[in-house]
Amino acid sequence: MSDAGYDHAAVEQRWQAAWDDADAYRTSDDVDDPTYVLGMYPYPSGKLHMGHVRNYTITDAYARYRRMCGDDVLHPMGWDAFGLPAENAAKDRDTNPRDWTFDCIDTMRDQMRAMGFGYDWDREIATCTPEYYQWNQWLFSRFHEEDLVERRDAEVNWCPECETVLADEQVEGEAELCWRCDTPVEQRELEQWFLKITEYADELLEDIDDLEGWPNSVRQMQRNWIGRQYGSEVEFEIGGHGSVTAFTTRLDTIHGATFFALAPDHPISEQAAEEDEEVRHFIEHEADPEGDEPNGVATDLTATNPVTGEEIPVYVADFVLSDVGTGALMAVPGHDERDHAFAEKMGEEIVPVIAPEPEEGEEGEEPEIPDVSEGAFTEDGVLVNSGEYDGLDSETARERLTEDIESAEHTTQYQLRDWGISRQRYWGTPIPVVHCHDGCGSVVVPDENLPVELPEFINTTGNPLDAAEEWKQTTCPDCGGDATRETDTMDTFVDSSWYFLRYVSPDLEEAPFDLARANDWMPVDQYVGGIEHAVMHLLYSRFFTKVLADHEDLEHREPFTNLLAQGMVQLEGEKMSKSKGNTVSPQRIVEEYGADTARLFMMQAAQPERDFDWSEEGVRSTNAFLTRLKEMVEEFAAERPDGEDDAIARYVANEIDATVAIAGGEYDDLTFNRALRETQDLVRTLRQYAAYTEPHTETYERGLSAVVRLLAPVAPHLAEELYAELGTDEDEDEGAFVVDAPWPTATVDREYVTKRRQLVENTREDVRDIIDVAGIKDPQAIDVVVAPDWKYDALEIAIESDAPDVYKRQDYGQDLQAEREALSMTLGPDEEHEVLESAAWLLEREFEAPVSVVHADEVDESVLKNAEPGRPAIEIDD
Template sequence: MSDSGYDHTTVERRWQAAWDDANVYRTPDDVDDPTYVLGMYPYPSGKLHMGHVRNYTITDAYARYRRMCGDDVLHPMGWDAFGLPAENAAKERDTNPRDWTFDCIDTMRGQMESMGFGYDWEREVTTCTPEYYRWNQWLFTRFHEEGLVERRDAEVNWCSHCETVLADEQVEGEAELCWRCDTPVETRELEQWFLRITEYADELLEAIDDLEGWPNSVRQMQRNWIGRQHGTELEFDISEASNGRGDAGEYGPVRAFTTRVDTIFGATYFALAPDHPISQQLATEDDDVRHFIEHEADPEGDEPNGVATELTATNPATGEEIPVYVADFVLSDVGTGALMAVPGHDDRDHAFATKMGEDIVPVIAPEPDEGAEPTAPDVSENAFTEDGVLVNSGEYSGLESEAARERLTDDIESAEHTTQYQLRDWGISRQRYWGTPIPVVHCEECEAVPVPEDDLPVELPEFINTTGNPLDAADEWQATTCPECGGSARRETDTMDTFVDSSWYFLRYVSPDLEDAPFDLERANNWMPVDQYVGGIEHAVMHLLYSRFFTKVLADHEGLTHREPFTNLLAQGMVQLEGEKMSKSKGNTVSPQRIVDEYGADTARLFMMQAAQPERDFDWSEEGVRSTYAFLTRLQEMVGDYVRTEPAGEADAVSSYVDSEIDATLAIATEKYEALTFNRALRETQDLVRTLRQYADYTEPHAETYERGLSAVIRLLAPVAPHLTEELYAELGNDGFVVDADWPTATVDREYVEKRRKLVENTREDVRQIIDVAGIEDPQGIEVVVAPEWKYDALEIAIESDTDNLIGELMQQAHIREQGDAAASYGQDLQVEREALSMTLRPEAEHDALEAAAWLIEREFDAPVSVVHAHEADDDVLSNAGPGRPAIEIEE
């Protein structure tokens, strides 16, 4: 013991060494009841931050809990070790990314060990090693063989600061900033490698409904990102306006996509994206169009903007010519980059039409009352965007929207049903050094040729500190021979997006040292899917979507049994300081190492887990940390006092109450651990500690009861505070480790626990209120009277009955009817409160529960307490007693 608390440093070092010596966290390869618990592996930035500590404490606590429940638990750790930050850090420090990365890994691994995280370090994976990224390359070639890899010119997102391509998912916010450095993202035309994730778009979308263990918010984010829309694609003939300068149809038909072809009679203009081929052609001929495209177009602007052209589009349903605009609210990668604008029934189209003075024509009316004619809505100020009944639509007027969509698609010659997606193929090319080399060589004769499996891995050359992509300067490394023709060739210098690494790393953990395949298929089929996955909400789209894609491909082509990688997902909240996310730039970070040094890892872990539910953000509090440390110190003292004094109290009503509270805590805390609501489980455990302290202060404890309570507390805290609980578990004379101990079980069910606790707490609160209202300063005695049995029977009838005449049904029971006016009055009370009624304990159980808890009331009010059966009480007191709310008489 130190002067201010227990000696956490000595305790934690002792048990970490003991765990290492016994290799307690090693998971065998072949198990009968596998449970796979995983936290998203970190990027090795150099030091753990509080977000890391929270994430990995959650997974560690759950893994330890499942292990104590008897499961064989796989709980590994690895490193998302490739990426641009390491490359930039190496350039700044004139070193190389490998040395920088492994220095950071060594530091962070040491910090994780100091936190007591129970990882099987023999399964550690590091994605920047050739032993790992070889299999990235192998998977690339397998995807290529199955037609899921494509190389093509594409307009890509380009970060000028990072000098690399970004996937759509890596462009953040309305300002379109780089996810790494917040630089505004540009667009460039580059030849890129793509994984054809769109081939799995339908399955990725439809399988979301089966991910019942995922947060609804994450599932919806994935649905939105995939963005499937069913609609109609049809042609509008584009020509120059009738001004004698060209032939009609000069620009030919342009296909437009719409989900609301039922509104086509209200199309009053046509709009093209600024980068649509016709827009680009017009820019070479029309100064206004060129100026708009180059200087004014702003797809992220608050208001739609555009420029008129001298073109018209022919509406295929009406034959009318409508004006054509180049408009920045039309996007080339949404739909076809061209749209029919219906301002009467689309808010964006309405805003643009109002700005440009175009007609706004209503063609959809709200559903009329039965027998009435539909009335066109007033759309002068706002669009009517709901489905309804067609008006002003020729022969289609009177049709409901859905029926009209089907008929118009059938009737218009160029129209066809189409499904479109927001999801685009995954561009994996990155123009940087510190990533997996794409295993392709370029040959003048054979063009792009995948590197054969026997020649993998294609290892990175020595790092060259230069601007741009260092691989472009590695001439000797680039020079090679073509695997097909044997002629001269050059290696691909793009490396893979690091999300490729993380799209399958969870499979590598099952066989990290396997040399002839990326993972052992039999083990993977045994362990997968991951039972509980934990990580930040920022990965809701990129990482999780790509992992699902990879898993489905591997199921189709490599024999993986499961098509989804993660059964249950928890997106943990942030650790904040005074309401703001911790960040180095804001100078509001708290060092985990400082907390470990000052208060111990158990304190940091316990404080974080009790502060809030794992999904919620919470504020870091030094006061909360100190309070947590004080709690652990008190617990250590309680165990020490018990071991030294060996109490010899009797088993009595008080010990019976404490026993029941132990059971209650076990029942509730176990349920909360199972649901990962650790804060509730820990609150229950701390309440039990408080009860045990009150018990020891009130009387000499019964040794068996008190030790059972201490043992329950130690094991309930073991997943969160593993070091001190090991110390206390041993101090109580147990053999082995608490991490291997059985999870404690309750002998009562949750429903009984809740009823008993509610009864006791309501009774204590009623006593407080009576004393306060009556102004009783020194109560001499407190009598608690349990209600007569007929009231419990009446309550049960009221809950189970659906009759309107409750009093009549009650009076059919002779033993209730014979209570006369008292039964009628109670029946009226039950009728009034009928919707809120719930069952309580039966009278004998209620009496026993109150008698066992009487010592708490005596201790609080320093007055003797008697618990009385109904037949022992005076009638005037008994009349106030009800099920779950006994009558209370206080003697002054």
């Protein structure tokens, strides 16, 4: 034992070697009770950071717990190994992305092993290997066969420094900078490959309601991203340009449309810019769709309201987006906050055409027209200032107007757009297409010619695949003529949209996954990862799973049953980051304190979904706790005390049961911090027990064994050490390792435990209050008096009876009746006596006075008046 604690390095190295020798974490392909636990696999950046450690400690702890509960657990690890960062790093270091990536993987794998994560490393995958990405290409072919792939021109975010397309999420801030290099992003028109995720928009949206094991915030983010809106399309005539279609969810407000707005890139806006310098300047220099305030510029155009025939002015406005709705909208400032703000800014008229519905009992009353001068009235109501439609409710008016306006029709709009997967970079899956020179067009590479492997890396500007001339030149699979390979690679989100299926059969050569095994293991029972993946990765994974269910006989349509989005590890309230210089090295913590200390501190600091602050003091305290526990087990094993099985032992036994009952439930809910707090409280109770009297051997040993097992999912190395020190019970089906040991069981449930603990704590608190209020310096004796049986009967009657007036007399029953809504059942009188008698030693230890627990029939009636169920009377002699 060192001054800094136990020799964690020796303990951890010993058990890691033992696990490896025994293949302790290998998962069989044929299982009876499958449980799939998965953390989002990492990008191999070269070093683990504290976010990694937290994420993977959560999944590791849960996987170990489920395994101890008897489940067959699949808990794999792999690498999200493609992507631009590796390509940029290789260019900077004049190496190639493959070597750089695998060096990083080797480093991170070693760090994960040092943390003691219980992965089945035989199932390890890396998405940058041909053995993996050939199945990306195979899936592309299947999607193409099902008409879920399309190639078309599209405006894209282009980083001139990285020379690649960026997803919207990779364009950051008001300045619209590249997420990797902070270069201003440009807009370009390029031919792109798309996966038609919009074909599944309705199912993706509607099935969110069934994802009951997902955080509500994530579910709502997905709903918002899909953005389905029911409404109507209606045409407005714009002088000199013909009819323009606008989408609106509030056709009932059309009489209040006082101006018309077009997106900056709408064709009419672009035409106006050619003739109007102010419009051109706004589009090129001022339009800011991400801005806090709506902005725009007037044109000399007018639009005709199809209902009123009124000519209203046309604006080019940056709050109108070409890829949302139709890129044109009727603006109703009286009933839309954004339109209201813009109208005020531009001096346009604001007309109320919807009023609140009259209150009940006011039928026939004229609706009170709202004052919209200061803000819009955005709710449904009844129509006013709307001619023949006055008095109709909003829903009825929408239906009538859609029928009456010749150009209007019901429609559904989505914010979700098809998934552009083209990336102009080297380090990704080559899109398996060739472009024939002789008229065949774009031809998908046949399955027998897969994988299309990446050529050697060429360190050049732009896309290295464009420079790989020999690789690019090929023949057309259809006609045999000359052809050129597609040089775009796939978005790396493709890799992660199905990787969880590859883990079930990572070495399979005939298919991306073994269907029978996938149907057995899927869906993933518990998935853990960062909130930053709440939309794209999870949405794409759901999309892939549904397509595979439709066309490849996968039995499950959702990939993840339960999802936990873990919080961040912070330092002094700020997210750890290299740029801020506030990172903490996991390697240093492991070397100085041990992996178990790091894992335990992180898991007890907060609930997994909450952010928490890293604390060196907290780490030291956690290490000290583990050191004390090791000493307790070693002292017990060396001396094996021989105390009596008395009331104190029964109290400790009850606390062991209580801890096991509560901690198991918390592990089920992934609230590890609460489970660990219970476990540490039990350690404290055991220490107090051993300090107060010579412990009863079986009780004390059972307590230590329970602690070791309850800690095993989080601090597995020391748990193995202490499990071996304690030995196994031949009457139990014990495993060679603690990870194979059965989870401890309790003979009580949480409700009973809560009542028992509340009784003890209330009693201790009452004694403290009496001593404090009475100013007793040296109590000589303490009597704890349990209430008489009839009070328990009265309590039960008050709770269970439906009668409005159970008790007529002005006595205890009448008092109960006054508090009837707040009543709850307590333990029975005999149970209370037993619990309090077993806990009397705690009072004796605290107040250094003898304690007696007394039945009601042993004391005077005057004492009993203060005794109630769950709140015994207290008599103190001073």
